[in-house]
Amino acid sequence: MLQFAVSGPFVVRLDNQHSSAQTKNMTVLPPSSPLTLGQQLLQEGRELLAQGDKELAAQVLVRARDERDVVLDAHALIEENDLIGSFRNVMGLDCTISEQDDIFGFFRGHHSSRNPLRDYLADGWRTLAELMVLLESVDQPLLKAGRVLEFASGHGRFTRHLVKAMGSSRVVVSDVVPSAVEFSRSTFGVDGFLSASVPESVQWPARYDLVFVLSLFSHLPRATWSRWLKVLYEAVAPGGLLVFSTHGTKAANFDHVTLDDEGYFFAASSESTAIDEQEYGTTFTSEAFVLARIAETLGADKLVHKVPVHFWNHQDAYVLRKP
Known part of the structure; x- marks a missing residue:
């Protein structure tokens, strides 16, 4: 089981299934980075996909999906790459959502919606x-x-x-x-x-x-x-x-x-x-x-x-x- 701890701007992997060499290839952003937590997670997820590590990318992007400023970007990457955690795999239909969808924007902006997707x-x-x-x-x-x-x-x-x-x-x-x-x-x-x-x-x-x-x-x-x-x-x-x-x-x-x-x-x-x-x-x-x-x-x-x-x-x- 892969687990993560999020502390400030850092995402720390808690398992030891990947070698230190692989870990060195992962980008760790400094605390002074102007990026939000969601943007950092999204960037790391993209890098992991580029490296071919879909398992780790899925966990990072699912976490990014919880951040409202990048929710649709993370959702799109998860759905497009058929990652673990995709709504398509649960619902059996195309779960692509347009950036121009005002109804999704309503859910994302409403105080009562804990999980807009x-x-x-x-x-x-x-x-x-x-x-x-x-x-x-x-x-x-x-x-x-x-x-x-x-x-x-x-x-x-x-x-x-x-x-x-x-x-x-x-x-x-x-x-x-x-x-x-x-x-x-x-x-x-x-x-x-x-x-x-x-x-x-x-x-x-x-x-x-x-x-x-x-x-x-x-x-x-x-x-x-x-x-x-x-x-x-x-x-x-x-x-x-x-x-x-x-x-x-x-x-x-x-x-x-x-x-x-x-x-x-x-x-x-x-x-x-x-x-x-x-x-x-x-x-x-x-x-x-x-x-x-x-x-x-x-x-x-x-x-x-x-x-x-x-x-x-x-x-x-x-x-x-x-x-």
């Missing part, structure tokens, strides 16, 4: 489980869907899990951020197309058995809320489903938000750094508001199921079916 990857898996339960309740299981569109897909937090369950050929992604679409296409092998900030500008390349829209309506301003509902419903194939989520009453109460007379609240602020806050802020809606918008936009009969606080025990879920 684990929390981020587990969160996508949880979403898959919650979606599958929701679809079972309307007798249209996920795995029997022909093609699934994940709309507002981001950089693949959920996509990677959907691909594991269904295969890349049945999954399509769309997002308004070009780098997000390209990342999912190149990393997970899915089809993808660019969305738009104006709902009516979106061109659907096909119709889909399931259109899944997680946490988009929880960010929309009043001016585009109903318009997006109408446009997204148009992407559903006959007999297919539109599933979307909202910040409902529980979320509003938790954040001490007061809804207006319609049951709506919008603040021009969100975790996204890539989208204008006036187009993508933070939105809270009552169930009555959502039901009224469905009725006036599509017809109340299109709603086949609704579950409060279904996703993440925080967002309400709505299921609409197209005849």
Whole structure:
């Protein structure tokens, strides 16, 4: 068993399985080095990989992965080199995370997340489980869907899990951020197309058995809320489903938000750094508001199921079916 002790800027190996000559080849940075502990560990891990010592590199990089300033760099090296401690070996899927992923940035910066990598990857898996339960309740299981569109897909937090369950050929992604679409296409092998900030500008390349829209309506301003509902419903194939989520009453109460007379609240602020806050802020809606918008936009009969606080025990879920 290989062990390390970290004291100040030094990483000291406690076993004697390597010769002194090999030890001399390892770089020890002086206490005066301006590098952070994470940067030092990351540098040493890279040197060990260059020397071909994957076993020792794994232990150094796993330690580096705990340092938030280098967490993604260390994670990438572990995953790319298939080292012991990789999430890929545990989860059986591609665990590559983009540096531009705002959702991972949210986890990394949140005080409650002790392990942002684990929390981020587990969160996508949880979403898959919650979606599958929701679809079972309307007798249209996920795995029997022909093609699934994940709309507002981001950089693949959920996509990677959907691909594991269904295969890349049945999954399509769309997002308004070009780098997000390209990342999912190149990393997970899915089809993808660019969305738009104006709902009516979106061109659907096909119709889909399931259109899944997680946490988009929880960010929309009043001016585009109903318009997006109408446009997204148009992407559903006959007999297919539109599933979307909202910040409902529980979320509003938790954040001490007061809804207006319609049951709506919008603040021009969100975790996204890539989208204008006036187009993508933070939105809270009552169930009555959502039901009224469905009725006036599509017809109340299109709603086949609704579950409060279904996703993440925080967002309400709505299921609409197209005849």
